[in-house]
Amino acid sequence: MGGTSKLDELSGIAKPAADEIKAQKFVRVVSHHDADGITACGIVCHLLQRLRIPFQATIISNLDSSIAKFVDAGDFVIFCDMGSGQPDIVNRFHAVILDHHIPQEGHSQVHVNPHLIGIDGGSEVSAAGVAYSLARIMGNNVDLAGLAISGAIGDKQKMHGANKDILDEAVKAGVVAAYKGLKLGRGPLEKVLACSTDPYFDFSGRLEEARKFLQELKLQGNIESLSQEDLKRLSSALALKLLKKSPPDTIDSLLGEAYVLNRELIKDVYDFTNTVNSCGKLGVPGLGLSVCLRHEPSVAEAESKRFEYSEQILRALHDAIARIHECSSFRYVEISCSDVTGAIASTIIRYVMPDKPIIVLNTEDGNVKISARGTTDLINRGLDLSVAIRESAKKAGGSGGGHKIASGGMIPKGSEKAFLEALDAIIGGQLNGQV
Numbered sequence: 001m002g003g004t005s006k007l008d009e010l011s012g013i014a015k016p017a018a019d020e021i022k023a024q025k026f027v028r029v030v031s032h033h034d035a036d037g038i039t040a041c042g043i044v045c046h047l048l049q050r051l052r053i054p055f056q057a058t059i060i061s062n063l064d065s066s067i068a069k070f071v072d073a074g075d076f077v078i079f080c081d082m083g084s085g086q087p088d089i090v091n092r093f094h095a096v097i098l099d100h101h102i103p104q105e106g107h108s109q110v111h112v113n114p115h116l117i118g119i120d121g122g123s124e125v126s127a128a129g130v131a132y133s134l135a136r137i138m139g140n141n142v143d144l145a146g147l148a149i150s151g152a153i154g155d156k157q158k159m160h161g162a163n164k165d166i167l168d169e170a171v172k173a174g175v176v177a178a179y180k181g182l183k184l185g186r187g188p189l190e191k192v193l194a195c196s197t198d199p200y201f202d203f204s205g206r207l208e209e210a211r212k213f214l215q216e217l218k219l220q221g222n223i224e225s226l227s228q229e230d231l232k233r234l235s236s237a238l239a240l241k242l243l244k245k246s247p248p249d250t251i252d253s254l255l256g257e258a259y260v261l262n263r264e265l266i267k268d269v270y271d272f273t274n275t276v277n278s279c280g281k282l283g284v285p286g287l288g289l290s291v292c293l294r295h296e297p298s299v300a301e302a303e304s305k306r307f308e309y310s311e312q313i314l315r316a317l318h319d320a321i322a323r324i325h326e327c328s329s330f331r332y333v334e335i336s337c338s339d340v341t342g343a344i345a346s347t348i349i350r351y352v353m354p355d356k357p358i359i360v361l362n363t364e365d366g367n368v369k370i371s372a373r374g375t376t377d378l379i380n381r382g383l384d385l386s387v388a389i390r391e392s393a394k395k396a397g398g399s400g401g402g403h404k405i406a407s408g409g410m411i412p413k414g415s416e417k418a419f420l421e422a423l424d425a426i427i428g429g430q431l432n433g434q435v
Contacts, residue, residue: 007165010133031080035154035277042292059285081127122403124161145170146261195310205314278309329428341371392422
């Protein structure tokens with residue numbers, strides 16, 4: 001493992017965490033319920049199993065003071081994909097934090113975070129990558145690198161920086177195989193295309209239209225069974241569809257380097273990532289974690305969740321697009337459904353309306369969940385959604401944070417107007433160079 005790669009640097013600051021963990025007789029693992037959080041949890045759970053340290057894993061949607069209801073104050077806790085922005089909460093525990101979000105001041109815990117050594121956690125490494133940087137110095141755990149690649153893809157990160165180091169290590173060990181091609185996963189063509197949310201096509205959610213598109217191309221069967229010639233025709237036709245409505249960089253979501261996870265039960269990285277994410281978002285994160293832990297009986301049920309979640313997103317998305325509101329510096333839409341806010345925000349900003357940030361407000365149980373998304377172009381103009389959401393949510397009596405390009409939060413129901421007004425002022429200031 002010689003050299004001074006970014007992954008090696010990250011593993012270097014993980015050594016105190018490794019020492020803390022090895023000293024424990026029991027560990028609580030608390031992680032986020034998206035693909036990155038669940039794969040990070042999977043890596044940590046594999047590691048603890050191999051160290052023969054008993055543990056209990058809990059996967060949650062939001063870290064707040066309610067954690068005290070199910071984690072005992074005396075427990076040793078590993079927080080994955082959360083905690084860096086909530087020192088007031090994590091400092092109540094004896095804990096290790098494995099996170100890639102921008103850290104806030106005031107931490108008293110062992111903290112493994114790429115931002116602490118100048119690595120951008122928003123684009124160069126995910127929480128699963130941080131967990132892997134720890135696992136690789138605690139034994140021969142290179143077989144877990146595929147989970148780290150999946151976590152990065154779940155957070156829409158590219159393979160550069162520490163992610164590239166993980167990929168190189170995984171390919172060298174035969175854990176992951178890379179190839180150039182479509183990034184749509186495997187399975188029946190019409191079903192895969194009709195359920196696609198990223199990339200999002202004008203026929204997504206409309207099986208008959210997807211079927212008609214394929215009939216015009218004279219294509220049928222499973223994606224993985226197509227000849228190279230048929231794959232080229234399909235790729236060209238899909239690329240043309242995307243470019244009619246979306247910026248040129250959306251082609252990256254359709255074509256490019258794809259990965260086979262040789263050690264995982266679901267081999268295609270996009271199928272794996274979407275399956276795990278769907279389990280988390282549909283309220284069965286343990287099922288997604290079981291897939292990460294290579295429990296074969298879980299796979300069929302977990303894969304069915306992938307299509308169920310895609311269909312749920314597409315129904316909510318078509319409804320949301322018809323009800324978008326304009327503010328001077330961003331757009332927003334209010335919805336009231338289960339956990340699809342982030343997916344809706346990501347799809348709208350990437351494939352439908354990329355010129356302004358999009359904010360999705362999802363009202364559930366007396367609170368309003370916020371998902372905010374921007375683009376690289378908007379960030380280059382000054383946008384920082386991590387700051388904007390955190391400050392405006394605070395003014396509305398809530399909390400928030402995340403990355404410059406993607407952020408989230410929670411505010412009390414009834415405070416939406418205060419939040420939106422504060423947010424419009426902050427984002428307007430950022431984009432006009434006043435911040």
